[in-house]
Amino acid sequence: MIKKIELNLKELGDLAKIIPGPEPRLRVSPTLGRIIPVCEPKLDGNESTYVARCLETNWISSTGNNIEQFEKKFARCCGTRYGISCTSGTTALHLALVTLGIGKGDEVIIPTFTMIATANAVTYTGATPVLVDAEPDTWNIDTEQIEEKITERTRAVIVVHTYGHPADMDKILSIAKKYHLYVVEDAAEAHGAEYKGKKIGSIGNIACFSFYANKIITTGEGGMLTTNDKKIAEVAKELRSHAFSKERHFWHQYIGYNYRMTNLQAAIGLAQVERFDEFVQLRIEHARLYNSMLKGIKGITLPPETKDVKNVYWMYSILVEDELGISRDELRGRLAERGVETRTFFIPMHLQPIYFRRYPQRFPIAEELCRKGMYLPSASSLTEKEINYVVKSIISVI
Ligand SMILES: Cc1ncc(COP(=O)(O)O)c(C=O)c1O
Structure with missing residues (x-):
């Protein structure tokens, strides 16, 4: 036990x-x-109409029109080319890190002031979360303290836009460039936020949103990765669904996951994203x-x-x-x-x-x-x- x-x-x-x-x-x-x-x-928009349509047409699993439409519309709201839905903000974070190849022996810098999922997602991969304090003015990761935490094992920084307030992305991107690190935005709490006119979710290599019931856009439980990188989008999509390969269905070249959102959840998401x-x-x-x-x-x-x-x-x-x-x-x-x-x-x-x-x-x-x-x-x-x-x-x- x-x-x-x-x-x-x-x-x-x-x-x-x-x-x-x-x-x-x-x-x-x-x-x-x-x-x-x-x-x-x-939930007083088209949620019940769209959910009823799933039930009437039998499309209740993770295959169905709502998924793609929700992904497209949400990605557009974030100013990105790709949106990959999944089961939660936590699985979005895990999927993002696995897609980037992060695993045992690696270090990932995160703020200590965050929700447990940020640290746990790193732990699930076998990598080590390396903690940085918050800034007193924004409550986000203190960008002045990131560099001193970087070692030869550091592979990525997860930046959390805490309570919907965007972190200082220019500073983070310049550090990431200098040390060749990936930037993952934990945008679970920041739907619709902007940094210097850029949409949150479109600034790092990859971003992760949560659609838990208390989020600005919800699907009850759910999550989404957003990115402008075609390769990242393709790999994340494959990993999300057991890594079934395109050439032979039951043929797996990655350890994949079942992190698929259902068409029912996406029906709610679609009605939400309209607003x-x-x-x-x-x-x-x-x-x-x-x-x-x-x-x-x-x-x-x-x-x-x-x-x-x-x-x-x-x-x-x-x-x-x-x-x-x-x-x-x-x-x-x-x-x-x-x-x-x-x-x-x-x-x-x-x-x-x-x-x-x-x-x-x-x-x-x-x-x-x-x-x-x-x-x-x-x-x-x-x-x-x-x-x-x-x-x-x-x-x-x-
Ligand atoms: C900053 C942050 N990251 C990740 C998550 C995890 O999202 P979920 O609850 O959808 O797994 C949350 C949830 O509230 C969060 O606040």
């Missing part, structure tokens, strides 16, 4: 206090008569509203704003500074009592039970983000009244 990796918080020493407390108990808002979830999908611009714009509008209502509050740091990028605010994220007078966990608890669901920021990779003993270094910025960060309700379906309620609830409890 597989062994669970235990990490007693005492082993973390003074770092134990930055690990979020238990999830607060969410109650129905006495004023609204319901809860405001941190996120939920918006790509609308959904992206909704996230941006909601962030504007939150910003305008929260900006006067001392002790709350608003999400990053930097020049030349289009942040899509996948999740509206704030930092609870010490001067607010209550801790992040206390604030979450009081909001939960009022029916407002929130989520803490990522716990960095070097503090995860599965990785902790491999990374004795400290990463102070990521640790501070972990201690102070949380996101507020952010669904595309959120109303102005709900945003008002969330902000009023914050003001009433601080």
Whole structure:
């Protein structure tokens, strides 16, 4: 049997206090008569019509028209020639790394401040994730610290566009060029974001999107690789489907995977991608509203704003500074009592039970983000009244 990796918080020493407390108990808002979830999908377009069509015509597996159409339309939204759908953002990352030939003995640079899938995808290949701290201003990988982590084994950098805010791609591309590294964009959270007028998903060698139900475009579960490189697209497509070869069906020249999206999922994706611009714009509008209502509050740091990028605010994220007078966990608890669901920021990779003993270094910025960060309700379906309620609830409890 597989062994669970235990990490007693005492082993973390003074770092134990930055690990979020238990999830607060969410109650129905006495004023609204319901809860405001941190996120939920918006499925009021052509989703049910397209799904019904799959059922009526028997096209429910990974063969069917919706897949190709969804891939084409999503790739167009990302400014790339190719889109290769798959089962999740995690499998997109794994497929990307395997396609690039990354495996045992290789090193891949990633931010420590990310979701677990970024590190795990590297681990699945047998390569070693090499961690870099976050930048205080953007919460993305600190580009000034990448070069010192490069060794002769480094093969790639995975850059995460955290919470929808694009990373500094010019700097990353110039480092990658100097050391002959691949650049993989983890764009799971950044549908529709832009960096200096370029679409996120089109800048590195390959990019990976997630379509989990809380993402700006969803298929329930699902993912997509985007690239402008024909060869990468061809190999990824082959690996996605057991690497069945074109000349003889049951003939396999790579170790492939079954990472195929179904026509049912793609039906939802197709209906969603028809509203790509609308959904992206909704996230941006909601962030504007939150910003305008929260900006006067001392002790709350608003999400990053930097020049030349289009942040899509996948999740509206704030930092609870010490001067607010209550801790992040206390604030979450009081909001939960009022029916407002929130989520803490990522716990960095070097503090995860599965990785902790491999990374004795400290990463102070990521640790501070972990201690102070949380996101507020952010669904595309959120109303102005709900945003008002969330902000009023914050003001009433601080
Ligand atoms: C940065 C990042 N990478 C990868 C993933 C994994 O995506 P999925 O949940 O679709 O596997 C996520 C999921 O939220 C994510 O936030």
